Amino acid sequence: MANGRGNEKTSAQKARASTGSWLASAKEYLHPRVIGMLFLGFSAGLPFLLVFSTMSAWLRDIGVSLTTIGFFSWIGITYSIKVFWSPLVDRLSIPWLTPKLGKRRSWMLIGQVGIATGLIAMASINPAEHLAAFAFFAFFVAFSSATQDVALDAYRIEAVDIRYQGPMASNYQTGYRIGILMAGAGSLYIADAANFQLAYFTMAAMMGIGIATVLIITEPETDPVAARDREKDLLAAISEFVPDKYRLGEFQKWLLGAIVCPFLDFFRRIGWWSIAILAFVAAYRIGDIVMGIMANPFYLDLGFTKSEIATISKLFGFVMTVTGAIAGGLMAARYSAVRMLIVGAVLVVGSNLLFAQLAVIGPERYFLIVTISADNFSAGFAGSVFIVFLSSLTSTKYTATQYALFSSLMTLPGKIISGYSGVLAENYGFQLFFYYAAAMGLPAVVLSLAMMWWSSRVLNAGSEIEKS
Numbered sequence: 001m002a003n004g005r006g007n008e009k010t011s012a013q014k015a016r017a018s019t020g021s022w023l024a025s026a027k028e029y030l031h032p033r034v035i036g037m038l039f040l041g042f043s044a045g046l047p048f049l050l051v052f053s054t055m056s057a058w059l060r061d062i063g064v065s066l067t068t069i070g071f072f073s074w075i076g077i078t079y080s081i082k083v084f085w086s087p088l089v090d091r092l093s094i095p096w097l098t099p100k101l102g103k104r105r106s107w108m109l110i111g112q113v114g115i116a117t118g119l120i121a122m123a124s125i126n127p128a129e130h131l132a133a134f135a136f137f138a139f140f141v142a143f144s145s146a147t148q149d150v151a152l153d154a155y156r157i158e159a160v161d162i163r164y165q166g167p168m169a170s171n172y173q174t175g176y177r178i179g180i181l182m183a184g185a186g187s188l189y190i191a192d193a194a195n196f197q198l199a200y201f202t203m204a205a206m207m208g209i210g211i212a213t214v215l216i217i218t219e220p221e222t223d224p225v226a227a228r229d230r231e232k233d234l235l236a237a238i239s240e241f242v243p244d245k246y247r248l249g250e251f252q253k254w255l256l257g258a259i260v261c262p263f264l265d266f267f268r269r270i271g272w273w274s275i276a277i278l279a280f281v282a283a284y285r286i287g288d289i290v291m292g293i294m295a296n297p298f299y300l301d302l303g304f305t306k307s308e309i310a311t312i313s314k315l316f317g318f319v320m321t322v323t324g325a326i327a328g329g330l331m332a333a334r335y336s337a338v339r340m341l342i343v344g345a346v347l348v349v350g351s352n353l354l355f356a357q358l359a360v361i362g363p364e365r366y367f368l369i370v371t372i373s374a375d376n377f378s379a380g381f382a383g384s385v386f387i388v389f390l391s392s393l394t395s396t397k398y399t400a401t402q403y404a405l406f407s408s409l410m411t412l413p414g415k416i417i418s419g420y421s422g423v424l425a426e427n428y429g430f431q432l433f434f435y436y437a438a439a440m441g442l443p444a445v446v447l448s449l450a451m452m453w454w455s456s457r458v459l460n461a462g463s464e465i466e467k468s
Contacts, residue, residue: 031160031164031167033159033160033164033168033217034160034164034167034168034171035171036213036216036217037156037168037171037172037175038171038172038174038175038178039175039209039210039212039213040108040152040155040156040172040175040210040213040214040217041171041172041173041174041175041176041177041178041179042175042176042178042179042182042209042210043108043112043148043152043175043179043207043209043210043211043213044145044148044149044152044172044175044176044179044210045175045176045177045178045179045180045183046115046179046180046182046183046203046206046207046210047115047119047141047142047144047145047179047183047203047207048145048176048179048180048183049180049183049184049187050119050122050141050183050187050200050203051075051076051138051139051141051142051145052073052076052292052293053184053292053293053295053296054183054184054187054188054199054296055072055138056069056072056073056293056296056297057188057191057296057297057300057306057309058127058191058196059072059127060296060297060300061191061196062127062128063128064127064131065422065426066294066297066422066425066426067422067423067426068422069293069297069422070293070294070418070419070420070421070422070423070425071419071422072135072138073293073415073418073419073421073422074415074416074419075135075138075139075142076142076411076415076418077412077415077416078139078142078143078145078146079142079145079146079149079407079408079411079415080408080409080410080411080412080415081408081412082146082147082149082150082404082407082408083401083404083405083408083409085147085150086150086400086401086404086405087259087262087400087401089107089147089150089151089154089400089401089404090154090262090398090399090400090401093106094106094107094110097109097110101214101215101219102219103151103219104151104152104154104155104158104219104220105151105155105214105217105219107147107148107150107151108148108151108152108155108210108214109211109214109215110144110147110148111144111145111146111147111148111149111151112144112148112207112210112211112214113144113211114140114141114143114144114147114148115141115144115145115148115204115207116204116205116207116208116211117140117144117204118137118138118140118141118144119141119200119201119203119204119207120200120201120204121137121140122134122137122138122141122200123196123197123198123199123200123201123204124197125137148210149407150400150403150404151400153399153400153403153404153407154399154400154403155220156168156169156172156391157391157394157396157399157403158220158221158396158399159220162392163333165388165391165392166329166330166332166333166337166384166388167329167333169328169329169332169383169384169385169387169388169391170325170326170328170329170330170384171329172387173321173322173325173328173329173380173383173384173387174322174325174326177318177321177322177325177380178318178322180318180321181315181318182203182206183203184310184313185310185311185313185315185318186199186202186203186310187199187200187202187203188306188307188309188310189307189310190202191306192305192306192307192310261398262395262398262401262402262405263401263402263405265395265397265398265402266393266395266398266402266405269395270393273454276447276450276451276454277393277451277454278409279447280444280447280448280450280451281390281406281409281410282409282410282412282413283413283443283444283447284341284345284382284386284410284444284447284448285348285382285386285410285411285414285444286413286414286417286440286441286443286444287348287349287352287414287437287438287439287440287441287442287444288348288379288382288414288441289411289414289415289417289418290414290417290418290421290436290437290440291352291355291421291434291437292418293418293421293422294421294422294425294430294433295313296309296313297422297425298355298359298425298430299313299368301430302358302359302362302363303362303363304363304368308365312365312368312369312372313368313372316369316372316373317372317373317375317376318376320372320373320376320377320380321376321377321379321380322380323377323380324376324377324378324379324380324381324382324383324384325380325381325383325384326380326384327377327380327381327384328340328344328380328381328382328383328384328385329384329388331343331381331385332384332385332388332389333388336455337385337386337388337389337392338389338451338452338455339452339455340381340385341382341385341386341389341448341451341452342445342448342449342452343381343385344378344381344382344383344385344386344448345382345441345444345445345448346445347374347377347378347381347382348378348379348382348441348444349438349441349442349444349445350374350378350438351371351374351375351378351379352375352434352435352437352438352441353434353435353438354370354371354374354375355371355375355430355434355437356430356431356432356434356435356438357371358371359429359430359431359434360431386410389451390403390406390407390410391403393406394406414440417440421433421437424436
């Protein structure tokens, strides 16, 4: 009897502790910088579809072939090579702006102004007559957006400690998806009522939200002394491989510190497993990215109207994505991001299989809703846990460059492969294309298991990965 009551009390205490833990996790979303990440996420998400699926819908609407639209997706490779100029964002100060705003905020502002300018230029061009000029300004928007992302990711990681990274990732994803909602559904509604030119002018004006946010928030606090000490240690290690007759000058040290030290720091901290981690980062989102460029052309070719696409795919899809992002953020904070990676990878593969089935069923609204629900929930969930995982791998001494490496690898393989997605869809049909996209997600499932093994066996505890 007494033993039974003791067990009941223990269970009740555990339940209260668990509830308190969940409430504590939820309260972390009220941190001022976590709230601010909603608006910065919006600024990051808004331009993405405008040089991706919304742009592909515009091009398809004026009769551009699927093959050409597929090649346009290579503009998105800009996001995947931002690692090449991320050391400049990490190191260089912008005259007048950086002393006023700080390094992270000044670079975010430069990127946002570039995005708005490029969108205005795209809206001022008729792509049917000046396709090359249209492509150039789309590239300029992507370049400016990628630059904003480098600075924003560094700000997100540096602004709060590790326990807030789950809520930061979740709010970033939520704001990002609101931006995508505006660029996707909002643009399509405006295009349906008027034209795509007006839609892009409107989106340029919406970038003012991000600009205002950057002017309001404060620069994160960093420890420059610790960063310099760490870099001295890394430069000393590099010097061991430099012949004595060659002395490193100040410029060479700056160059090595900006370009080589961030990567050397990562490899020294993680060891040989860094190769497996980079392979995992490259594979995790391939299936999602390969499918994405063909989504709107697929809906249009099935017979759905632009308004139907906006309502079901964008508005309803937005709700499911935010639900997935919040769930992913909470689960990452509660159970560790590395344990949730496998869940996200499996969900993405499953959602691509539903698209293949939709290609067989045809323009049935009920199954479109089912497919969109699964696809967007999985994208939000996987996105949040993956962001927390990648953030845990970065050193605050080289935040921008190291995270740019991860985020570049995260999208580069998918962007390269997606360039041929139009060829496959046009020649073999959408059903086979979506089976192909699902198969592209299988390596991520296998590598997610490897990351779990690394966390549990090499680091001896799943939570330790966030401290590495």
